[in-house]
Amino acid sequence: MQNQPRPTIATMEEKTPTTVTTTMAEKVTPLDEKRISHKSTLSTSSTATNSSTSSSGSCTPLVPSKRDTFRSSIIDLEAQADLSEFQEKKLSWLRYTVINVYKRLFSLAFIGNAIAFIILVVRSGSSTSPLDLVNASAVNLCVCGLARQPLVVNSLFLLFGSLPRSSPMRLRRLCCKIFHLGGVHSGAGVASCVWYIGFASLYTYQFAHAPPTAMGIAVVALVWFVLALLVSIIVVAHPVFRMKRHDYFELTHRFSNWIILALFWALLIMLSSQDPGGMGPFLLHLPAFWIALLLTIATIHPWVLLRKVPVVPEPLSPHAVRLHFSHTTVRFGQGISVAKHPLKDWHSFASFPDRFDDTLDTKFSCLVSKAGDWTSGAIKEQPKFLWKRGIPTYGFGYVFRMFERIIVVTTGSGIGPCLSFIADDHRPLMRVVWQTKSPIKTYGQRTLDLVKRMDPDPVVIDTSVSGRVDMLPLVLSLYREFNADAVCVISNPAMTKKIVYGCESRGVPAYGPIFDS
Incomplete structure (x- = not known):
């Protein structure tokens, strides 16, 4: 079955002068054919990635110059995204804010x-x-x-x-x-x-x-x-x-x-x-x-079950670090709580497996981005040991396995919890929308390679090139074109509320962590 050509939606800048172009399918095929098409696309993407890696040492994207990619992509998106069908429903504010679940x-x-x-x-x-x-x-x-x-x-x-x-x-x-x-x-x-x-x-x-x-x-x-x-x-x-x-x-x-x-x-x-x-x-x-x-x-x-466990820090940039652990194994959708002192502040992080990386002999890892004193200290100090308590606990992402097709929307280090999806061999088909500043520079090529295991053509928006973009029209358009069952949003509280409400108020099922998840 031949893949349909896909129009450009968003771009991402790399260290090299080239940029990554991400795309979305124009037409929706029957469900069984979609599975075959998606697996075929994943295989093709993986082959292309391996070919690029072997020739240049990293995943080198192919596409237009960065001078005018984003301006044209926004025009293309607006042209194809006739979102008149997504009108806000009456009493949406009452249902989804005042009396939410x-x-x-x-x-x-x-x-x-x-x-x-x-x-x-x-x-x-x-x-x-x-x-x-x-x-x-x-x-x-x-x-x-x-x-x-x-x-x-x-x-x-x-x-x-x-x-x-x-x-x-x-x-x-x-x-x-x-x-x-x-x-x-x-x-x-x-x-x-x-x-x-x-x-x-x-x-x-x-x-x-x-x-x-x-x-x-x-x-x-x-x-x-x-x-x-x-x-x-x-x-x-x-x-x-x-x-x-x-x-x-x-x-x-x-x-x-x-x-x-x-x-x-x-x-x-x-x-x-x-x-x-x-x-x-x-x-x-x-x-x-x-x-x-x-x-x-x-x-x-x-x-x-309180233990002091070894940590292998992997510096990604002055703004992010990836912490690798080996004290236990984790399953899809699980996270852990860690602390520098057992009686002080504990922080929970979603985890994802390290089995796709061959550089370290560890079992799973967490992505930590600068968002406060604790995370800033973890990035600066590169901890060799941390305290853990309890057992890995299932969280927000686990329930999405009951869907066939989803849209994953995230910003910045929110991509870390999203990477938990790669641990599930029965995960739903998905499209990924990731808006962040200088993704390659901040999180590294290996992180992007993991993102491509979720979606071979992720929509990655580099805000250092485009500035912040309103992602709601893009999400609604992808939801329609991909014939998705639901939208999964993992971002900061304000952005999560905005996108989840924007979707739900238009009849699109959307879910995002809340302050008391």
Whole structure:
């Protein structure tokens, strides 16, 4: 089957005077023929790359001079991209911002608790026991904590991502939203605090109307101290504070959780000591006891696996470094958390396999680009060892394996998480749009070669030549021409929101990591 000629869309500058031209198919063939055509194109691209590499030592692109490539490419794109079919739908802003999936999950968790509270009040009335409220708070704390536990997260992603491609598209697009799980985490967390406020108030009221004891005073003080910690966690978790003071958020979140768990155990023991039936029977029949036990195990598990592991840094440029690891193996869609100090700031990075590189004897790597103090330090210091905790965890990209064809959109170092796709032999067919400054100079030819394993003709926009380009028209045009099922966006928060909303508001399924993914 002959490949159709493809019009130029975007260009990329290399160290040499030539530039890479990326293209897109003009016509869409039946699905089976597309697979054959895509594999044929991949093979052809690989042969051309190998030929170029053997003759010049690097992948040397063929194409027009850089003087007028981008101006003409923009004109060509506008000429072919009649996007009149992609009109914004009514109430898009309400659906995709005000009541997006994350907020819907948050609301469901909170409303479910409100219904449970009404039922409890109707059934018990004034005879409601403080223990009923503390049990309800513990249940929500359990849901909140487990929603972030690596084993639970992996299980959920495997479950939702296992949906076969033969399933109804509507169901697949819905299951793809699993990365909004943070809505359950935060909704249950806030609900647990509300239940605990009820417990603290009711227990204090009953204490005030009973003969004072030293143990009673100690319990009341402990109850309100735990409440203060719960409130502090919620305050620092607010998106505005979290983005501006992320280090403070992380430290407060982690250590307050540990202290609350320890104090909660102390509280249960103190309450049980006041029970006339004895400590053992009291705890064994109290749901909060078993929940605290489960939460303790879930909290300790990642830290039991804390290790200091060797790192092989590969400097790419003053703006990026690739960190290679060998302490474990990773699967498609998984990432790891690393830190320079085990009790300070932890950073999560998507990973991709090193099996396509023959220069280093390592298992996988992460791409780190300058985006803050930690990443800047990693680029400058070239760490030889880093701390890791827990196990590799599935993330945003894993669920895209349930689609047949996708558009991958990224900017800058966002290409690192995208490279995770090369680890999956059953990945969907894809077109890649990557906008970045001086890609070869910043990330190296080997990174581009890995990108071409996802898409033999990636659309790479060099902003040092063109400046920043509005990618939405390009993405919509590619979505139509490639007959894609969905759009995957991995960029900075502002760009991700812009492209995802621009697509969704026009009826194009699009997904991108959110602040609480």
